[in-house]
Amino acid sequence: MDITLHFAPNTCARVPMIALEEIGCEYHTELVAFMRGDHQSPQYLALNPKGRVPLLVVDGKVLTENVAILHWLSSEFPEAKLLPVYQNNFDNALVIADLAFCASTLHGLVTRLRIPHFFCDTVEAIPRVFQMAEQAMRPNFALMDERLSKGLWWYGDQWSIVDVYINWIWFRVAGTAFDTSPYPHLARHSMTLSQRPSVQRVLRRHEEAAEWLASRGLEVKFDGAGAVKAAAS
Ligand SMILES: N[C@@H](CCC(=O)N[C@@H](CS)C(=O)NCC(=O)O)C(=O)O
CATH class of the missing domain: 3.40.30.10 (Glutaredoxin)
Known part of the structure; x- marks a missing residue:
C-alpha cells in the first residue's frame, strides 16, 4: 500500500x-x-x-x-x-464522537485563540475574539481535565489516538495567552504522552x-x- x-x-x-x-x-x-x-x-x-x-x-x-x-x-x-473497538455500534459511535469533538468544537476554538485577527476586521475587536474563544474553551478544558483526572489516558488505561488529538489541542492553546494553570491533569497528560517514542x-x-x-x-x-x-x- x-x-x-x-x-x-x-x-x-x-x-x-x-x-x-x-x-x-x-x-x-x-x-x-x-x-x-x-x-x-x-x-x-x-x-x-x-x-x-x-x-x-x-x-x-x-x-x-x-x-x-x-x-x-x-x-x-x-x-x-489506535482507537478502542467495541462489540456494539453505540460504543463505537462514542469513539467517533470523541474524534469529532476534537475536530469540530475544539479545533474551531483553537483557531480563534491562535489567530483571532483572522476572525474580525478591526484591530480593536481582536482581544474580544480571543476572550470569547477563551470563554467558550474553558468548559471544554474543564471537562477534559476532569476526565483525565480519572485515568492515565482518555480511555483510562488504554492509550489511543484521541490522546494525541487532545494533546495537539493543548499544545496549540498553551502557546497563546490562555492560562492553562487550572488544568493540572491535562498538563500531566501532556508530559506522559511526550514519553512515547x-x-x-x-x-x-x-x-x-x-x-x-x-x-x-x-x-x-x-x-x-x-x-x-x-x-x-
Ligand atoms: N476539518 C479539518 C480541518 C483541517 C484544518 O483546518 N487544518 C489547518 C491546519 S491545523 C489548515 O490546513 N489550515 C490552512 C488554512 O486554513 O488555510 C480536519 O479536521 O482535518
Whole structure:
C-alpha cells in the first residue's frame, strides 16, 4: 500500500503522522509550505479543494478530514490499536464522537485563540475574539481535565489516538495567552504522552520541517498573542 501524508509543521496533521508512526508502516510525506501558498496552489487544490492539511493519499485515492483519516487508519491497521473497538455500534459511535469533538468544537476554538485577527476586521475587536474563544474553551478544558483526572489516558488505561488529538489541542492553546494553570491533569497528560517514542519522532520531524521552512523565510507566524497585546496597547 502506498501512503503519503501531506502536512505542515505543528498543524493538526501531527495527529495522523503520529498514528502512522504508531502503525509502523512505510509512508511518505509532503511538506506543505503555507507561507508560499502551497495549499492554495492549483496542484494542491486539485488534490484537496479544501486547501487544508492533513491530506492522506492512499494508492492514489485522496482522504481528507482528521476524523475520517484516523478512523480509516484505525480500521485498516487494527493491530496498532489506535482507537478502542467495541462489540456494539453505540460504543463505537462514542469513539467517533470523541474524534469529532476534537475536530469540530475544539479545533474551531483553537483557531480563534491562535489567530483571532483572522476572525474580525478591526484591530480593536481582536482581544474580544480571543476572550470569547477563551470563554467558550474553558468548559471544554474543564471537562477534559476532569476526565483525565480519572485515568492515565482518555480511555483510562488504554492509550489511543484521541490522546494525541487532545494533546495537539493543548499544545496549540498553551502557546497563546490562555492560562492553562487550572488544568493540572491535562498538563500531566501532556508530559506522559511526550514519553512515547512515536510522539518524540514526530515532534522532531515537525521541528526539522519548521526549521527548514524558516531557513527559507517560509515559517508560519501564528502571532495571536502578539496581535491581542498590540490591540490592547
Ligand atoms: N476539518 C479539518 C480541518 C483541517 C484544518 O483546518 N487544518 C489547518 C491546519 S491545523 C489548515 O490546513 N489550515 C490552512 C488554512 O486554513 O488555510 C480536519 O479536521 O482535518
